[in-house]
Amino acid sequence: MKIDARIYVADALGEGAEIRLDEREAHHLRDVRRLQKGDGAAVFNGRDGEWSATIVDLGKRGARLSVGERRRDPAAEPDLWLIFAPIKRARIDSLVEKATELGVAVLQPVETQHTAVDRVNLDRLRLIATEAAEQCERLTVPEVRPPLAFDRLLAGWPAPRHLVLCAEAGPATPIAEALLAHRGDAGPWAAMTGPEGGFARSELDALGKLPFVIPVGLGPRILRADTAVLAALACWQAVLGDGRRRPPHRPSA
Amino acid sequence: MKIDARIYVADALGEGAEIRLDEREAHHLRDVRRLQKGDGAAVFNGRDGEWSATIVDLGKRGARLSVGERRRDPAAEPDLWLIFAPIKRARIDSLVEKATELGVAVLQPVETQHTAVDRVNLDRLRLIATEAAEQCERLTVPEVRPPLAFDRLLAGWPAPRHLVLCAEAGPATPIAEALLAHRGDAGPWAAMTGPEGGFARSELDALGKLPFVIPVGLGPRILRADTAVLAALACWQAVLGDGRRRPPHRPSA
Numbered sequence: 225m226k227i228d229a230r231i232y233v234a235d236a237l238g239e240g241a242e243i244r245l246d247e248r249e250a251h252h253l254r255d256v257r258r259l260q261k262g263d264g265a266a267v268f269n270g271r272d273g274e275w276s277a278t279i280v281d282l283g284k285r286g287a288r289l290s291v292g293e294r295r296r297d298p299a300a301e302p303d304l305w306l307i308f309a310p311i312k313r314a315r316i317d318s319l320v321e322k323a324t325e326l327g328v329a330v331l332q333p334v335e336t337q338h339t340a341v342d343r344v345n346l347d348r349l350r351l352i353a354t355e356a357a358e359q360c361e362r363l364t365v366p367e368v369r370p371p372l373a374f375d376r377l378l379a380g381w382p383a384p385r386h387l388v389l390c391a392e393a394g395p396a397t398p399i400a401e402a403l404l405a406h407r408g409d410a411g412p413w414a415a416m417t418g419p420e421g422g423f424a425r426s427e428l429d430a431l432g433k434l435p436f437v438i439p440v441g442l443g444p445r446i447l448r449a450d451t452a453v454l455a456a457l458a459c460w461q462a463v464l465g466d467g468r469r470r471p472p473h474r475p476s477a
Numbered sequence: 478m479k480i481d482a483r484i485y486v487a488d489a490l491g492e493g494a495e496i497r498l499d500e501r502e503a504h505h506l507r508d509v510r511r512l513q514k515g516d517g518a519a520v521f522n523g524r525d526g527e528w529s530a531t532i533v534d535l536g537k538r539g540a541r542l543s544v545g546e547r548r549r550d551p552a553a554e555p556d557l558w559l560i561f562a563p564i565k566r567a568r569i570d571s572l573v574e575k576a577t578e579l580g581v582a583v584l585q586p587v588e589t590q591h592t593a594v595d596r597v598n599l600d601r602l603r604l605i606a607t608e609a610a611e612q613c614e615r616l617t618v619p620e621v622r623p624p625l626a627f628d629r630l631l632a633g634w635p636a637p638r639h640l641v642l643c644a645e646a647g648p649a650t651p652i653a654e655a656l657l658a659h660r661g662d663a664g665p666w667a668a669m670t671g672p673e674g675g676f677a678r679s680e681l682d683a684l685g686k687l688p689f690v691i692p693v694g695l696g697p698r699i700l701r702a703d704t705a706v707l708a709a710l711a712c713w714q715a716v717l718g719d720g721r722r723r724p725p726h727r728p729s730a
């Protein structure tokens with residue numbers, strides 16, 4: 225069966241299941257992705273793996289897909305959270321897209337003292353994360369959580385989870401060395417970067433006292449917040465994550 | 478002296494030197510960066526390190542800076558080229574910015590069979606690279622070279638230079654393993670990714686036969702071309718580049 229699109233759906237998947245999409249989703253398939261009745265799709269819901277499906281109806285009010293056979297077994301991404309201070313629109317969109325491609329499980333915005341952006345459009349970020357997951361062959365969509373204040377985030381931190389802190393100032397271990405020292409430790413992890421203005425002194429002091437925080441250096445250049453995030457995530461996946469795995473085989477188009 | 482901006486200049490730098498900027502550069506300082514006569518700057522030219530300077534004249538027709546003392550000694554970036562197939566505008570701009578932050582020495586566009594973008598605005602990319610270098614505390618600006626056809630690039634390849642090839646299909650070594658196997662090999666390197674459509678079969682066959690090519694895997698997700706570039710550069714700097722160095726100390730603002 226020819227696969228014309230990968231589509232994230234909410235419903236349970238299984239052979240013979242029928243998936244119903246609402247007006248908004250149908251509009252997206254029809255007018256953005258240029259799909260039509262009869263097209264083949266690969267569908268996933270974050271729980272049941274990936275299944276083939278056929279678009280049996282695609283109208284203005286909604287769409288229906290008929291599910292065929294399973295194409296891939298369920299698989300979770302590594303247990304890696306990204307904690308990030310919101311940045312301005314084009315950059316936050318790109319950050320969410322790329323963090324999704326780089327396999328984060330959770331995107332957690334955090335409000336710090338120097339955070340310049342005070343409204344985060346969670347719906348937009350969730351849409352971007354969903355589209356990036358569809359595009360990059362993930363079987364899950366990262367969870368985009370509502371923003372948390374810095375103090376509350378740390379007060380409620382689930383303690384065994386390591387926190388890789390991208391630190392431009394102060395003592396830090398070079399990231400390769402820090403991650404290689406934890407090889408084999410696939411336990412829960414998170415990576416965190418500050419806002420464009422950096423962390424406040426009091427925030428850095430608070431972070432420095434926490435036993436789960438691992439301050440890492442990313443070299444001699446001052447990276448923008450979004451670049452630092454991507455660098456840290458890429459290194460983490462390469463050393464501790466699923467960097468040894470390969471993409472699922474696809475017949476070339 | 479208070480430093481209000483970092484500015485890349487072409488002229489030679491030395492104590493007491495006078496730097497002249499043309500109309501376009503003066504406009505940029507005045508109307509984009511909001512600088513004025515009397516402001517302090519840190520200037521660099523890619524050769525002489527970084528020097529303090531004072532803006533002694535800033536008008537519509539040009540600007541003059543008076544150079545003070547040396548702030549940082551000259552230092553080159555690691556000898557890492559990025560070979561990339563041009564992608565559409567917003568993404569190529571972001572790629573050039575982030576590759577500059579991640580310390581590449583040379584940006585080399587390459588025309589492959591599936592490259593969808595056939596015009597590259599080198600002036601715009603050079604401006605983006607310059608601004609990113611100013612922002613990230615680099616002492617050099619990466620060289621943005623004119624595009625080369627795939628076959629010509631490989632035919633003229635300077636052979637001792639390793640080429641890390643981001644490969645979604647075919648045999649590849651996980652990137653961490655591939656780079657760790659070359660630890661201590663600071664010799665010349667390059668990283669390469671294909672266009673959004675991937676490399677053509679014949680291109681992959683040609684690359685597979687070249688002794689300097691090291692195909693690496695970046696995990697199970699299909700990364701966009703720009704994401705793959707950033708992931709490979711970040712891992713390279715962390716393992717083989719200057720990831721152990723720290724940013725120059727700056728008194729906090």
